[in-house]
Amino acid sequence: MDLTLKVWRQKNRNAQGALEKYNVSGISENASFLEMLDVMNEQLINEGTEPVAFDHDCREGICGSCSLYINGEAHGPAKNVTTCQLHMRMFKDGETIYIEPWRSAAMPVIKDLIVDRSSFDRIQQSGGFVSVNTSGNTQDANALPIPKMNADKAFDAAACIGCGACVATCKNSSAMLFVAAKVSQFAYLPQGQVEAKQRVKNMVQQMDNEGFGNCTNTGACEIECPKSISIEYIAKMNREFLAATFSTSE
Ligand code: SF4
Ligand code: FES
Incomplete structure:
Protein backbone atom coordinates (compact mmCIF):
# COMPACT_ATOMS: atom_id res chain seq x y z
CA MET A 1 0.00 0.00 0.00
CA ASP A 2 1.12 3.54 -0.72
CA LEU A 3 -0.19 6.12 1.73
CA THR A 4 -0.11 9.85 2.37
CA LEU A 5 0.11 10.64 6.06
CA LYS A 6 -0.87 13.99 7.58
CA VAL A 7 0.77 13.82 11.01
CA TRP A 8 0.50 16.30 13.90
CA ARG A 9 3.97 17.64 14.80
CA GLN A 10 4.51 19.72 17.93
CA LYS A 11 7.91 20.34 19.55
CA ASN A 12 6.66 20.63 23.12
CA ARG A 13 3.62 21.49 25.19
CA ASN A 14 4.02 25.25 24.65
CA ALA A 15 4.84 25.19 20.94
CA GLN A 16 2.26 25.64 18.23
CA GLY A 17 1.72 22.41 16.31
CA ALA A 18 0.81 21.72 12.69
CA LEU A 19 0.06 18.83 10.37
CA GLU A 20 3.05 17.67 8.29
CA LYS A 21 2.72 15.54 5.18
CA TYR A 22 4.73 12.32 4.72
CA ASN A 23 4.47 9.64 2.03
CA VAL A 24 5.07 5.97 2.83
CA SER A 25 5.07 3.13 0.33
CA GLY A 26 5.21 -0.67 0.29
CA ILE A 27 3.16 -1.03 3.50
CA SER A 28 1.68 -4.51 3.99
CA GLU A 29 -2.07 -4.59 4.62
CA ASN A 30 -1.25 -7.07 7.40
CA ALA A 31 0.95 -4.54 9.21
CA SER A 32 -0.42 -2.93 12.35
CA PHE A 33 -0.92 0.82 12.42
CA LEU A 34 2.05 1.24 14.77
CA GLU A 35 4.26 -0.89 12.49
CA MET A 36 3.30 1.45 9.67
CA LEU A 37 4.40 4.38 11.87
CA ASP A 38 7.67 2.52 12.57
CA VAL A 39 8.29 2.34 8.79
CA MET A 40 7.53 6.06 8.49
CA ASN A 41 9.96 6.87 11.30
CA GLU A 42 12.74 4.74 9.77
CA GLN A 43 12.24 6.65 6.56
CA LEU A 44 12.39 10.00 8.41
CA ILE A 45 15.57 8.98 10.26
CA ASN A 46 17.22 7.94 6.96
CA GLU A 47 16.29 11.34 5.54
CA GLY A 48 17.81 13.12 8.57
CA THR A 49 14.41 14.26 9.88
CA GLU A 50 13.43 13.87 13.55
CA PRO A 51 11.08 10.86 13.90
CA VAL A 52 7.51 11.37 15.08
CA ALA A 53 7.04 10.77 18.83
CA LEU A 68 -4.14 8.30 18.46
CA TYR A 69 -6.92 10.14 16.72
CA ILE A 70 -7.01 8.60 13.24
CA ASN A 71 -9.14 10.15 10.51
CA GLY A 72 -11.18 11.88 13.21
CA GLU A 73 -11.82 8.79 15.36
CA ALA A 74 -10.20 7.73 18.60
CA HIS A 75 -8.16 4.57 17.87
CA GLY A 76 -9.21 4.75 14.21
CA PRO A 77 -12.01 3.20 12.16
CA ALA A 78 -12.11 -0.36 13.62
CA LYS A 79 -14.51 -0.98 16.50
CA ASN A 80 -13.42 -2.25 19.93
CA VAL A 81 -9.69 -2.18 19.22
CA THR A 82 -6.82 -0.01 20.33
CA THR A 83 -4.52 1.74 17.86
CA CYS A 84 -1.92 -1.02 18.24
CA GLN A 85 -4.50 -3.63 17.19
CA LEU A 86 -5.66 -1.66 14.19
CA HIS A 87 -4.43 -3.14 10.90
CA MET A 88 -3.69 -1.43 7.62
CA ARG A 89 -6.30 -3.55 5.78
CA MET A 90 -8.84 -1.12 7.29
CA PHE A 91 -7.46 1.52 4.89
CA LYS A 92 -7.36 1.79 1.10
CA ASP A 93 -4.26 1.89 -1.09
CA GLY A 94 -3.54 5.52 -1.94
CA GLU A 95 -5.55 6.84 1.02
CA THR A 96 -4.65 10.00 2.95
CA ILE A 97 -4.68 9.32 6.70
CA TYR A 98 -4.87 12.09 9.32
CA ILE A 99 -3.06 11.23 12.57
CA GLU A 100 -3.51 13.49 15.59
CA PRO A 101 -3.07 13.28 19.38
CA TRP A 102 -5.93 13.27 21.89
CA ARG A 103 -7.39 16.78 22.33
CA SER A 104 -8.26 17.74 25.90
CA ALA A 105 -7.10 20.55 28.20
CA ALA A 106 -6.68 17.97 30.97
CA MET A 107 -4.40 15.88 28.71
CA PRO A 108 -2.04 18.40 27.06
CA VAL A 109 0.23 17.43 24.17
CA ILE A 110 3.82 16.82 25.34
CA LYS A 111 5.34 16.21 21.92
CA ASP A 112 3.92 15.31 18.50
CA LEU A 113 1.36 12.55 19.17
CA ILE A 114 2.10 12.02 22.88
CA VAL A 115 -0.17 13.55 25.50
CA ASP A 116 0.26 13.85 29.26
CA ARG A 117 -2.24 11.44 30.84
CA SER A 118 -0.94 11.81 34.40
CA SER A 119 -4.34 13.29 35.32
CA PHE A 120 -5.68 9.71 35.07
CA ASP A 121 -2.89 8.53 37.41
CA ARG A 122 -3.83 11.16 40.00
CA ILE A 123 -7.50 10.14 39.82
CA GLN A 124 -6.45 6.52 40.37
CA GLN A 125 -4.19 7.48 43.28
CA SER A 126 -7.04 9.38 44.94
CA GLY A 127 -9.12 6.21 45.42
CA GLY A 128 -8.73 3.54 42.74
CA PHE A 129 -7.46 0.84 45.09
CA VAL A 130 -8.47 -1.36 48.03
CA SER A 131 -6.46 -1.46 51.25
CA VAL A 132 -5.62 -5.04 52.18
CA ASN A 133 -4.11 -6.22 55.43
CA THR A 134 -1.41 -8.67 54.37
CA SER A 135 -0.37 -9.83 57.85
CA GLY A 136 -1.48 -13.27 59.03
CA ASN A 137 -2.56 -16.23 56.94
CA THR A 138 -3.62 -15.81 53.34
CA GLN A 139 -7.39 -15.88 53.07
CA ASP A 140 -8.92 -18.54 50.86
CA ALA A 141 -9.82 -17.05 47.49
CA ASN A 142 -13.41 -18.30 47.74
CA ALA A 143 -14.00 -17.18 51.34
CA LEU A 144 -16.25 -14.31 50.21
CA PRO A 145 -19.06 -15.55 47.96
CA ILE A 146 -19.84 -13.05 45.19
CA PRO A 147 -23.01 -13.27 43.05
CA LYS A 148 -22.11 -14.17 39.47
CA MET A 149 -23.85 -11.06 38.10
CA ASN A 150 -21.78 -8.79 40.35
CA ALA A 151 -18.56 -10.63 39.50
CA ASP A 152 -19.29 -10.21 35.78
CA LYS A 153 -20.06 -6.50 36.17
CA ALA A 154 -16.91 -5.90 38.20
CA PHE A 155 -14.86 -7.83 35.64
CA ASP A 156 -16.30 -5.88 32.70
CA ALA A 157 -15.54 -2.57 34.45
CA ALA A 158 -12.01 -3.72 35.22
CA ALA A 159 -11.40 -4.17 31.49
CA CYS A 160 -10.83 -0.38 31.23
CA ILE A 161 -7.21 0.17 30.21
CA GLY A 162 -7.10 3.91 30.92
CA CYS A 163 -6.42 4.85 27.31
CA GLY A 164 -8.37 8.12 27.41
CA ALA A 165 -10.33 7.58 24.19
CA CYS A 166 -13.51 8.40 26.11
CA VAL A 167 -12.12 11.83 27.04
CA ALA A 168 -10.79 12.50 23.54
CA THR A 169 -14.13 11.59 21.96
CA CYS A 170 -16.39 13.48 24.35
CA LYS A 171 -17.33 17.01 23.25
CA ASN A 172 -17.06 18.02 26.94
CA SER A 173 -13.72 16.20 27.50
CA SER A 174 -15.48 14.27 30.25
CA ALA A 175 -13.61 11.49 32.04
CA MET A 176 -16.80 10.05 33.51
CA LEU A 177 -16.57 6.71 31.68
CA PHE A 178 -13.01 6.10 32.90
CA VAL A 179 -13.77 7.13 36.50
CA ALA A 180 -17.05 5.19 36.49
CA ALA A 181 -15.23 2.02 35.40
CA LYS A 182 -12.60 2.44 38.11
CA VAL A 183 -15.22 3.11 40.81
CA SER A 184 -17.54 0.31 39.65
CA GLN A 185 -14.93 -2.46 39.53
CA PHE A 186 -14.78 -2.17 43.34
CA ALA A 187 -18.38 -1.08 44.01
CA TYR A 188 -19.69 -4.46 42.83
CA LEU A 189 -17.37 -6.44 45.09
CA PRO A 190 -17.42 -6.95 48.89
CA GLN A 191 -13.70 -6.10 49.03
CA GLY A 192 -14.52 -2.61 47.73
CA GLN A 193 -17.16 -1.76 50.34
CA VAL A 194 -14.89 -0.67 53.21
CA GLU A 195 -13.58 2.41 51.38
CA ALA A 196 -16.50 2.79 48.94
CA LYS A 197 -17.84 6.15 50.11
CA GLN A 198 -14.49 7.86 50.35
CA ARG A 199 -13.34 6.31 47.08
CA VAL A 200 -16.14 7.69 44.93
CA LYS A 201 -16.05 11.11 46.57
CA ASN A 202 -12.27 11.42 46.21
CA MET A 203 -12.13 10.19 42.63
CA VAL A 204 -14.96 12.48 41.47
CA GLN A 205 -13.33 15.41 43.29
CA GLN A 206 -9.96 14.69 41.66
CA MET A 207 -11.63 14.35 38.25
CA ASP A 208 -13.11 17.83 38.71
CA ASN A 209 -9.79 19.22 39.99
CA GLU A 210 -8.05 18.01 36.84
CA GLY A 211 -10.40 20.08 34.67
CA ILE A 229 -17.19 -0.05 28.74
CA SER A 230 -20.91 0.71 29.05
CA ILE A 231 -22.28 4.11 30.10
CA GLU A 232 -24.41 2.12 32.57
CA TYR A 233 -21.34 2.35 34.80
CA ILE A 234 -21.71 6.15 34.84
CA ALA A 235 -25.20 5.64 36.29
CA LYS A 236 -23.69 3.25 38.85
CA MET A 237 -21.05 5.81 39.81
CA ASN A 238 -23.68 8.54 40.16
CA ARG A 239 -25.71 6.29 42.47
CA GLU A 240 -22.58 5.52 44.51
CA PHE A 241 -21.74 9.24 44.67
CA LEU A 242 -25.21 10.28 45.81
CA ALA A 243 -25.28 7.53 48.43
CA ALA A 244 -21.86 8.60 49.72
CA THR A 245 -22.74 12.30 49.71
CA PHE A 246 -26.02 11.94 51.61
CA SER A 247 -24.83 9.19 53.93
CA THR A 248 -25.14 10.08 57.61
CA SER A 249 -22.41 7.64 58.76
CA GLU A 250 -19.48 9.69 57.31
S1 SF4 B 1 -13.39 3.75 29.60
FE1 SF4 B 1 -11.25 3.11 29.84
S2 SF4 B 1 -10.82 1.77 28.09
FE2 SF4 B 1 -12.70 2.87 27.62
S3 SF4 B 1 -12.05 4.66 26.43
FE3 SF4 B 1 -12.13 5.32 28.58
S4 SF4 B 1 -10.08 5.00 29.40
FE4 SF4 B 1 -10.20 3.82 27.44
S1 FES C 1 0.40 -0.31 22.99
FE1 FES C 1 -1.73 -0.32 22.46
S2 FES C 1 -2.74 -0.92 24.30
FE2 FES C 1 -0.62 -1.09 24.78
Whole structure:
Protein backbone atom coordinates (compact mmCIF):
# COMPACT_ATOMS: atom_id res chain seq x y z
CA MET A 1 0.00 0.00 0.00
CA ASP A 2 1.12 3.54 -0.72
CA LEU A 3 -0.19 6.12 1.73
CA THR A 4 -0.11 9.85 2.37
CA LEU A 5 0.11 10.64 6.06
CA LYS A 6 -0.87 13.99 7.58
CA VAL A 7 0.77 13.82 11.01
CA TRP A 8 0.50 16.30 13.90
CA ARG A 9 3.97 17.64 14.80
CA GLN A 10 4.51 19.72 17.93
CA LYS A 11 7.91 20.34 19.55
CA ASN A 12 6.66 20.63 23.12
CA ARG A 13 3.62 21.49 25.19
CA ASN A 14 4.02 25.25 24.65
CA ALA A 15 4.84 25.19 20.94
CA GLN A 16 2.26 25.64 18.23
CA GLY A 17 1.72 22.41 16.31
CA ALA A 18 0.81 21.72 12.69
CA LEU A 19 0.06 18.83 10.37
CA GLU A 20 3.05 17.67 8.29
CA LYS A 21 2.72 15.54 5.18
CA TYR A 22 4.73 12.32 4.72
CA ASN A 23 4.47 9.64 2.03
CA VAL A 24 5.07 5.97 2.83
CA SER A 25 5.07 3.13 0.33
CA GLY A 26 5.21 -0.67 0.29
CA ILE A 27 3.16 -1.03 3.50
CA SER A 28 1.68 -4.51 3.99
CA GLU A 29 -2.07 -4.59 4.62
CA ASN A 30 -1.25 -7.07 7.40
CA ALA A 31 0.95 -4.54 9.21
CA SER A 32 -0.42 -2.93 12.35
CA PHE A 33 -0.92 0.82 12.42
CA LEU A 34 2.05 1.24 14.77
CA GLU A 35 4.26 -0.89 12.49
CA MET A 36 3.30 1.45 9.67
CA LEU A 37 4.40 4.38 11.87
CA ASP A 38 7.67 2.52 12.57
CA VAL A 39 8.29 2.34 8.79
CA MET A 40 7.53 6.06 8.49
CA ASN A 41 9.96 6.87 11.30
CA GLU A 42 12.74 4.74 9.77
CA GLN A 43 12.24 6.65 6.56
CA LEU A 44 12.39 10.00 8.41
CA ILE A 45 15.57 8.98 10.26
CA ASN A 46 17.22 7.94 6.96
CA GLU A 47 16.29 11.34 5.54
CA GLY A 48 17.81 13.12 8.57
CA THR A 49 14.41 14.26 9.88
CA GLU A 50 13.43 13.87 13.55
CA PRO A 51 11.08 10.86 13.90
CA VAL A 52 7.51 11.37 15.08
CA ALA A 53 7.04 10.77 18.83
CA PHE A 54 4.14 8.45 19.64
CA ASP A 55 3.22 6.42 22.70
CA HIS A 56 3.09 2.62 22.88
CA ASP A 57 4.13 -0.19 25.19
CA CYS A 58 2.38 -3.59 25.07
CA ARG A 59 1.21 -3.47 21.43
CA GLU A 60 -1.43 -6.04 22.36
CA GLY A 61 -4.32 -3.89 23.56
CA ILE A 62 -3.79 -4.02 27.31
CA CYS A 63 -1.65 -1.07 28.43
CA GLY A 64 -3.72 1.76 26.97
CA SER A 65 -0.75 3.90 25.98
CA CYS A 66 -1.20 3.93 22.19
CA SER A 67 -3.66 6.76 21.87
CA LEU A 68 -4.14 8.30 18.46
CA TYR A 69 -6.92 10.14 16.72
CA ILE A 70 -7.01 8.60 13.24
CA ASN A 71 -9.14 10.15 10.51
CA GLY A 72 -11.18 11.88 13.21
CA GLU A 73 -11.82 8.79 15.36
CA ALA A 74 -10.20 7.73 18.60
CA HIS A 75 -8.16 4.57 17.87
CA GLY A 76 -9.21 4.75 14.21
CA PRO A 77 -12.01 3.20 12.16
CA ALA A 78 -12.11 -0.36 13.62
CA LYS A 79 -14.51 -0.98 16.50
CA ASN A 80 -13.42 -2.25 19.93
CA VAL A 81 -9.69 -2.18 19.22
CA THR A 82 -6.82 -0.01 20.33
CA THR A 83 -4.52 1.74 17.86
CA CYS A 84 -1.92 -1.02 18.24
CA GLN A 85 -4.50 -3.63 17.19
CA LEU A 86 -5.66 -1.66 14.19
CA HIS A 87 -4.43 -3.14 10.90
CA MET A 88 -3.69 -1.43 7.62
CA ARG A 89 -6.30 -3.55 5.78
CA MET A 90 -8.84 -1.12 7.29
CA PHE A 91 -7.46 1.52 4.89
CA LYS A 92 -7.36 1.79 1.10
CA ASP A 93 -4.26 1.89 -1.09
CA GLY A 94 -3.54 5.52 -1.94
CA GLU A 95 -5.55 6.84 1.02
CA THR A 96 -4.65 10.00 2.95
CA ILE A 97 -4.68 9.32 6.70
CA TYR A 98 -4.87 12.09 9.32
CA ILE A 99 -3.06 11.23 12.57
CA GLU A 100 -3.51 13.49 15.59
CA PRO A 101 -3.07 13.28 19.38
CA TRP A 102 -5.93 13.27 21.89
CA ARG A 103 -7.39 16.78 22.33
CA SER A 104 -8.26 17.74 25.90
CA ALA A 105 -7.10 20.55 28.20
CA ALA A 106 -6.68 17.97 30.97
CA MET A 107 -4.40 15.88 28.71
CA PRO A 108 -2.04 18.40 27.06
CA VAL A 109 0.23 17.43 24.17
CA ILE A 110 3.82 16.82 25.34
CA LYS A 111 5.34 16.21 21.92
CA ASP A 112 3.92 15.31 18.50
CA LEU A 113 1.36 12.55 19.17
CA ILE A 114 2.10 12.02 22.88
CA VAL A 115 -0.17 13.55 25.50
CA ASP A 116 0.26 13.85 29.26
CA ARG A 117 -2.24 11.44 30.84
CA SER A 118 -0.94 11.81 34.40
CA SER A 119 -4.34 13.29 35.32
CA PHE A 120 -5.68 9.71 35.07
CA ASP A 121 -2.89 8.53 37.41
CA ARG A 122 -3.83 11.16 40.00
CA ILE A 123 -7.50 10.14 39.82
CA GLN A 124 -6.45 6.52 40.37
CA GLN A 125 -4.19 7.48 43.28
CA SER A 126 -7.04 9.38 44.94
CA GLY A 127 -9.12 6.21 45.42
CA GLY A 128 -8.73 3.54 42.74
CA PHE A 129 -7.46 0.84 45.09
CA VAL A 130 -8.47 -1.36 48.03
CA SER A 131 -6.46 -1.46 51.25
CA VAL A 132 -5.62 -5.04 52.18
CA ASN A 133 -4.11 -6.22 55.43
CA THR A 134 -1.41 -8.67 54.37
CA SER A 135 -0.37 -9.83 57.85
CA GLY A 136 -1.48 -13.27 59.03
CA ASN A 137 -2.56 -16.23 56.94
CA THR A 138 -3.62 -15.81 53.34
CA GLN A 139 -7.39 -15.88 53.07
CA ASP A 140 -8.92 -18.54 50.86
CA ALA A 141 -9.82 -17.05 47.49
CA ASN A 142 -13.41 -18.30 47.74
CA ALA A 143 -14.00 -17.18 51.34
CA LEU A 144 -16.25 -14.31 50.21
CA PRO A 145 -19.06 -15.55 47.96
CA ILE A 146 -19.84 -13.05 45.19
CA PRO A 147 -23.01 -13.27 43.05
CA LYS A 148 -22.11 -14.17 39.47
CA MET A 149 -23.85 -11.06 38.10
CA ASN A 150 -21.78 -8.79 40.35
CA ALA A 151 -18.56 -10.63 39.50
CA ASP A 152 -19.29 -10.21 35.78
CA LYS A 153 -20.06 -6.50 36.17
CA ALA A 154 -16.91 -5.90 38.20
CA PHE A 155 -14.86 -7.83 35.64
CA ASP A 156 -16.30 -5.88 32.70
CA ALA A 157 -15.54 -2.57 34.45
CA ALA A 158 -12.01 -3.72 35.22
CA ALA A 159 -11.40 -4.17 31.49
CA CYS A 160 -10.83 -0.38 31.23
CA ILE A 161 -7.21 0.17 30.21
CA GLY A 162 -7.10 3.91 30.92
CA CYS A 163 -6.42 4.85 27.31
CA GLY A 164 -8.37 8.12 27.41
CA ALA A 165 -10.33 7.58 24.19
CA CYS A 166 -13.51 8.40 26.11
CA VAL A 167 -12.12 11.83 27.04
CA ALA A 168 -10.79 12.50 23.54
CA THR A 169 -14.13 11.59 21.96
CA CYS A 170 -16.39 13.48 24.35
CA LYS A 171 -17.33 17.01 23.25
CA ASN A 172 -17.06 18.02 26.94
CA SER A 173 -13.72 16.20 27.50
CA SER A 174 -15.48 14.27 30.25
CA ALA A 175 -13.61 11.49 32.04
CA MET A 176 -16.80 10.05 33.51
CA LEU A 177 -16.57 6.71 31.68
CA PHE A 178 -13.01 6.10 32.90
CA VAL A 179 -13.77 7.13 36.50
CA ALA A 180 -17.05 5.19 36.49
CA ALA A 181 -15.23 2.02 35.40
CA LYS A 182 -12.60 2.44 38.11
CA VAL A 183 -15.22 3.11 40.81
CA SER A 184 -17.54 0.31 39.65
CA GLN A 185 -14.93 -2.46 39.53
CA PHE A 186 -14.78 -2.17 43.34
CA ALA A 187 -18.38 -1.08 44.01
CA TYR A 188 -19.69 -4.46 42.83
CA LEU A 189 -17.37 -6.44 45.09
CA PRO A 190 -17.42 -6.95 48.89
CA GLN A 191 -13.70 -6.10 49.03
CA GLY A 192 -14.52 -2.61 47.73
CA GLN A 193 -17.16 -1.76 50.34
CA VAL A 194 -14.89 -0.67 53.21
CA GLU A 195 -13.58 2.41 51.38
CA ALA A 196 -16.50 2.79 48.94
CA LYS A 197 -17.84 6.15 50.11
CA GLN A 198 -14.49 7.86 50.35
CA ARG A 199 -13.34 6.31 47.08
CA VAL A 200 -16.14 7.69 44.93
CA LYS A 201 -16.05 11.11 46.57
CA ASN A 202 -12.27 11.42 46.21
CA MET A 203 -12.13 10.19 42.63
CA VAL A 204 -14.96 12.48 41.47
CA GLN A 205 -13.33 15.41 43.29
CA GLN A 206 -9.96 14.69 41.66
CA MET A 207 -11.63 14.35 38.25
CA ASP A 208 -13.11 17.83 38.71
CA ASN A 209 -9.79 19.22 39.99
CA GLU A 210 -8.05 18.01 36.84
CA GLY A 211 -10.40 20.08 34.67
CA PHE A 212 -12.35 17.34 32.90
CA GLY A 213 -15.81 18.35 31.69
CA ASN A 214 -19.17 17.03 32.73
CA CYS A 215 -21.16 14.22 31.18
CA THR A 216 -24.17 15.26 29.10
CA ASN A 217 -25.14 11.73 28.07
CA THR A 218 -24.13 11.88 24.40
CA GLY A 219 -22.84 8.29 24.62
CA ALA A 220 -19.89 9.01 22.30
CA CYS A 221 -17.44 7.62 24.89
CA GLU A 222 -19.13 4.21 24.92
CA ILE A 223 -19.03 3.99 21.12
CA GLU A 224 -15.29 4.73 20.85
CA CYS A 225 -14.15 2.82 23.96
CA PRO A 226 -11.90 -0.04 22.76
CA LYS A 227 -13.00 -2.16 25.74
CA SER A 228 -16.77 -1.61 25.31
CA ILE A 229 -17.19 -0.05 28.74
CA SER A 230 -20.91 0.71 29.05
CA ILE A 231 -22.28 4.11 30.10
CA GLU A 232 -24.41 2.12 32.57
CA TYR A 233 -21.34 2.35 34.80
CA ILE A 234 -21.71 6.15 34.84
CA ALA A 235 -25.20 5.64 36.29
CA LYS A 236 -23.69 3.25 38.85
CA MET A 237 -21.05 5.81 39.81
CA ASN A 238 -23.68 8.54 40.16
CA ARG A 239 -25.71 6.29 42.47
CA GLU A 240 -22.58 5.52 44.51
CA PHE A 241 -21.74 9.24 44.67
CA LEU A 242 -25.21 10.28 45.81
CA ALA A 243 -25.28 7.53 48.43
CA ALA A 244 -21.86 8.60 49.72
CA THR A 245 -22.74 12.30 49.71
CA PHE A 246 -26.02 11.94 51.61
CA SER A 247 -24.83 9.19 53.93
CA THR A 248 -25.14 10.08 57.61
CA SER A 249 -22.41 7.64 58.76
CA GLU A 250 -19.48 9.69 57.31
S1 SF4 B 1 -13.39 3.75 29.60
FE1 SF4 B 1 -12.70 2.87 27.62
S2 SF4 B 1 -12.05 4.66 26.43
FE2 SF4 B 1 -12.13 5.32 28.58
S3 SF4 B 1 -10.08 5.00 29.40
FE3 SF4 B 1 -11.25 3.11 29.84
S4 SF4 B 1 -10.82 1.77 28.09
FE4 SF4 B 1 -10.20 3.82 27.44
S1 FES C 1 0.40 -0.31 22.99
FE1 FES C 1 -0.62 -1.09 24.78
S2 FES C 1 -2.74 -0.92 24.30
FE2 FES C 1 -1.73 -0.32 22.46
